[in-house]
Amino acid sequence: MKRIISLMATLAFSIAFAQIPTLEVENQKKHPVILQEAKIDTKILGNLATTTATYTFYNPSSRILEGNLTFPLPEGVSVSGYALDINGKLRNAVPVPKERAKEVFESIERRNVDPGIIEKVEGNNFRTRIYPLPEKGTRTIQIIYHQELKNFASDYQYFLSFANATTIPKFNLKVWISETATVPKILENPDGNFAFQKQGNQWIAEINKTDFRPNEILKVTIPKNQNSSNVVLQKASGDKFYFAANVGLDFPVKEKAKSQKIAIIWDNSYSGSKRNRDKELQFLDAYFADNKNVSVSFSLLNNTFEKTEEFSISQGNWSELKNRILNVKYDGGTDFGALKEISGVEEYLLFSDGISNFGDLTMKFKKPLNSISSTPTSDFNLLKLLANQSGGNFINLNELDTQSALKTCKRLPVLFLGFKENPNMQELFPNIGSVISEPINIFGITTGNVGNLTAIFSVGNEKFEVPVDFSKAQQLENWQISQFWAQRKINELELNSTQNRQEIKNISEQFGVVSKNTSLIVLDDINDYVRYKITPPQELLADYQKIVSQNKGRVLEQRKNLLSKAFDKTRELKTWWNTEFKPVEKKEYPRVSNQSARDTVNNQRLEEVVVTGALGIKRNSAVAREVSSSAKLAESEAKPKGKITLVDVESTAEYMKDFQNLQSADVIYHKYLENRSKHEKQVSYYFDVSKLLFKKGNKELSLKVLSTLAELDLENEELYKTIYYLLKQRGHYDKELWITQKILEWRPFDAQSHRDYALALVDNKRPQEALNIYKSLLYQEFTDEISMRDNGIEEILIMEINNILKQNKNVDGSKIDDRLKADLPVDIRVVINWNKDNTDIDLWVTDPKGEDCSYQHKSTAIGGRISNDFTQGFGPEQFLLKKAVKGKYKIKTNFFGERQNILSGPTTIMAEVYLYYSDGRQERKIAVFQSQKENKQEDDSKILIGEFEF
Known part of the structure; x- marks a missing residue:
């Protein structure tokens, strides 16, 4: 199936998830997509809220559209429900392991029938697919999430942002507030008519509008009911209950001693330009007003950790440092693996979104680090981890005003130590010993009435006790306290997501909460639930079990390995x-x-x-x-010596004219930054400038520009493959390994993902590990659709397995089946790979006798052979020639069926060109280039990329 168009939702919010997605589509004027209806229903009990958002999108054009809707959720909030309309009726999604959901999704979409899927990507961001949007038709999705409201003195506050909303043909908003005697106050109103009316023990406000454009925000304060219970229960199994206890910290919190020397680590990666700099500067204003005389080491973090600059703050005057921050240039990816301790520092302030897309965090700070977030798309868990490990505080400027943020920064961390009476309670969250914020919701599992308990907290060396009355706990029938509990447990586990991977997966699947390891999926056909062994939602369960029973003993899903x-x-x-x-x-x-x-x-x-x-x-x-x-x-006669000559495929983009007369790499980089706003989402812009800087000899700037591609989208394997190709070509093998490992994590069901990682291991001189990856790949099972897509990749794998055995005498090949072993040295080997699925790129090699070897003519008179024609996947395609004859060989590619994507740009090809492959004289050169329809260096439609000469 050829992809058609891409949609990206741009969402902003104050504290809650922004409810109104703005869809940006390629060629917006020609193919507009209208949010035809928005229906938002929020129920609030104490400081717990559940929101159900239902959106209907209308496609007025005469073509089918498809795309992604990506949105952030607040700190600690996840998606706990998802539904997609099937035949006019919303069908609930079910939890599936993330990689399995993606595999099933892509297998089914090859039949031109897409299921619905929602997954968690980097940070606290979530992505769902909206496809197909039928011509002159609609699709409806529904998203459910739970959140804990923030505590402000005598009330809770609920925010709902409508920032950037356009006029909506049908708009409905309804807010239910239970168990409060005093009327809630609306501080900011979406239309002026939104007002609460008492109905029984609830306050309800609702508006129905047509052709309505809401004001930017709804802000409601909910008075605390001092007479009602602060503990709520939901029945679990047996005599167990899930509980949520809201506990106020009514004891003095001590402040830390003021530091004489601090370090500010300022994330100036490309995504840093999207942070709320005004809020960050306001925080620093308050910080230096409180810490008037302090030495500051200022460092920049992007794909590297840039050198430290020293500043001295006297009498609160930090203007010199402020000017430095105001003049920071934002570029490059983010590598938390580059972080380093700074000598002499007593405390750190880290300003970042916490999304490390070019390396992994590998260190713990010995001095307290305060991590500060000002963007809703942040990886809150990683920022919390950095703070908690070091004894610092996490400061969320998305939710705190400046003075509250300063208060959080100054205080000694508060730890939760559990309950004094130690009743029969299980699975308390936050974990005992965790740093907590004020106020605190404690979630757990308990037996019925445990009476009056005492929660214990510590600040520094002091302990404090707070009473919690379980005797007045209220049992609720229609509140999913279990999902609140599961969400909190997942948040705690994701502080160490790699170590806790299996447990996160188990909890997510059991309670239907989206996590890094689990997605929610909706399938169109009951038979697909059967085939892929996915238990369907309740309404399809009887039919599912009937079909499974009828098919008992028969293989329901055909899966194949490559062996x-x-x-x-x-x-x-x-x-x-x-x-x-x-x-x-x-x-x-x-x-x-x-x-x-x-x-x-x-x-x-x-x-x-x-x-x-x-x-x-x-x-x-x-x-x-x-x-x-x-x-x-x-x-x-003596054997002729071969030579490889690669053609530099030059970009023909209009923007390259601005660089053609510039000689210095620094001047080119300055021009790149100056022009970037005009090409912000244009992948080829970063690709071309990175290549130009590399040609000018500045590897550092070239790598910085290349790494920026990782910042353009979240978990986008097509962008990462483009980065991987250029890293391999330029010899950045350590980063090549990290990038290919990430792709493999996202797409373990792709044979090409395993192969790429194995090749990166070879480049890093780890041949034994590479051989193990190849072996596991041959034994791994794939769905029918993916197996058919990658049919023929075995030929490429066999050559590479035997090359490892030939080139590395110390490698243990005993676990490789002897039927796979063959000594196959060749004079010429060419392999092409590309970065996009559902794309057909063809390899052509013309020998000195003028004979072409291609998918149309797979073998030549002199012995050239070409592998299977890959028309749907990522490749690869391979040309082999055992014995070269004298003369010149031309290597060409043809973009036969390219899938365009607004986010990942034109197709990128990597060609690996070898002389004397696997015979002891092996020589490799690599060409990396992008599809350019104007760039034809031959008379025919193919692009010349290189030559051999013997």
């Missing part, structure tokens, strides 16, 4: 390699006049280019004698 085909391919390659290809030079024959004689001569000429050996055809004896004599003469 048997790899055995066959190894035999085929051995046969090909052992075949003797001996074409002879064309001979001149006397001209003849009659047709029959001309036919005889032509037949003789045709016979002369047919190969001999196991696959050959018997020639006439005279010609065979000539061939034998020529072969002996050729074998007596």
